[in-house]
Amino acid sequence: xxxxxxxxxxxxxxxxxxxxxxxxxxxxxxxxxxxxxxxxxxxxxxxxxxxxxxxxxxxxxxxxxxxxxxxxxxxxxxxxxxxxxxxxxxxxxxxxxxxxxxxxxxxxxxxxxxxxxxxxxxxxxxxxxxxxxxxxxxxxxxxxxxxxxxxxxxxxxx
Amino acid sequence: xxxxxxxxxxxxxxxxxxxxxxxxxxxxxxxxxxxxxxxxxxxxxxxxxxxxxxxxxxxxxxxxxxxxxxxxxxxxxxxxxxxxxxxxxxxxxxxxxxxxxxxxxxxxxxxxxxxxxxxxxxxxxxxxxxxxxxxxxxxxxxxxxxxxxxxxxxxxxx
DNA sequence: CAGGCTTCGTTCAGAATTCAACTTCTTAGG
DNA sequence: CCTAAGAAGTTGAATTCTGAACGAAGCCTG
Numbered sequence: 001x002x003x004x005x006x007x008x009x010x011x012x013x014x015x016x017x018x019x020x021x022x023x024x025x026x027x028x029x030x031x032x033x034x035x036x037x038x039x040x041x042x043x044x045x046x047x048x049x050x051x052x053x054x055x056x057x058x059x060x061x062x063x064x065x066x067x068x069x070x071x072x073x074x075x076x077x078x079x080x081x082x083x084x085x086x087x088x089x090x091x092x093x094x095x096x097x098x099x100x101x102x103x104x105x106x107x108x109x110x111x112x113x114x115x116x117x118x119x120x121x122x123x124x125x126x127x128x129x130x131x132x133x134x135x136x137x138x139x140x141x142x143x144x145x146x147x148x149x150x151x152x153x154x155x156x157x158x
Numbered sequence: 159x160x161x162x163x164x165x166x167x168x169x170x171x172x173x174x175x176x177x178x179x180x181x182x183x184x185x186x187x188x189x190x191x192x193x194x195x196x197x198x199x200x201x202x203x204x205x206x207x208x209x210x211x212x213x214x215x216x217x218x219x220x221x222x223x224x225x226x227x228x229x230x231x232x233x234x235x236x237x238x239x240x241x242x243x244x245x246x247x248x249x250x251x252x253x254x255x256x257x258x259x260x261x262x263x264x265x266x267x268x269x270x271x272x273x274x275x276x277x278x279x280x281x282x283x284x285x286x287x288x289x290x291x292x293x294x295x296x297x298x299x300x301x302x303x304x305x306x307x308x309x310x311x312x313x314x315x316x
Numbered sequence: 317c318a319g320g321c322t323t324c325g326t327t328c329a330g331a332a333t334t335c336a337a338c339t340t341c342t343t344a345g346g
Numbered sequence: 347c348c349t350a351a352g353a354a355g356t357t358g359a360a361t362t363c364t365g366a367a368c369g370a371a372g373c374c375t376g
Contacts, residue, residue, distance in 0.1 A: 073354075231324075232366095
């Protein structure tokens with residue numbers, strides 16, 4: 001009698017999809033990083049700029065920013081320190097909670113964002129969006145949304 | 159007369175697809191990493207084990223392995239050093255090219271691979287594959303393949 | 317076969333990331 | 347009001363990653 005539970009291996013087709021996904025992932029990240037380099041920004045820098053510039057008063061609590069960008073508080077703290085040194089961002093105290101801090105976009109941060117965003121969008125188009133049909137794109141979104149929700153549920157401390 | 163070129167911003171739908179993609183990306187990477195932790199492996203460790211175990215003679219030249227895993231030679235060199243210390247892999251000289259080295263899976267490496275693979279596959283299924291329909295999966299692959307090819311062309315030195 | 321390119325892989329220094337304290341403040345219970 | 351538990355952020359040390367520089371070996375080309 002069979003007592004072992006056989007592993008439910010991936011089919012060739014599943015495996016291929018998975019590997020393609022992983023490859024695109026890595027190459028795309030790398031390409032984005034490369035396209036931001038001339039502006040002296042990393043992907044992480046840019047994402048923080050995006051989050052802050054979309055936020056009310058161009059500011060977010062450290063914790064919220066960490067959650068929004070899916071990184072640990074520690075990492076964000078170091079990151080913000082670097083960006084503060086670069087003059088893109090500053091820390092500001094929070095009135096309502098004296099433990100709290102806001103990360104606030106500086107004027108230089110706003111300017112940087114305005115300068116860089118068009119190039120970044122062009123890069124996203126060139127290397128991703130414009131390579132997919134409108135239908136493919138909405139299918140992609142439809143497929144990935146449940147995955148995102150599933151993962152949000154599963155995510156523990158960063 | 160208009161001299162500026164207006165930025166071709168992303169539509170809401172494009173933006174949403176893009177952000178979902180990025181989110182899944184990061185959360186999935188994180189989840190995979192977490193699921194490998196109990197075995198003392200990182201994603202990078204695992205991917206190298208996969209590549210080596212599928213290779214002829216369970217060995218690959220450093221350069222080929224770096225290319226296969228899309229990382230810089232420098233990073234791979236460090237990585238292999240660590241895995242060598244962990245006993246998963248060893249370096250072996252290359253007969254035909256005296257500059258070259260092979261990274262070779264050790265017996266312990268093979269065993270680790272056999273032990274971990276089923277869990278990893280289960281994790282990939284649980285957090286990705288099984289959340290998508292067969293059709294979604296093949297669409298995904300079809301959509302992403304051209305992107306992968308595009309990026310492969312664009313990729314410079316790592 | 318000499319000269320100069322290129323490739324292979326490592327190394328070093330500097331930057332980024334992780335992980336585990338730790339401080340300060342808030343909040344809930346008794 | 348006091349205390350214990352938890353949350354917000356920071357810090358510092360150890361680890362990992364990056365990018366440039368390097369030595370050694372192969373490959374042309376004349």
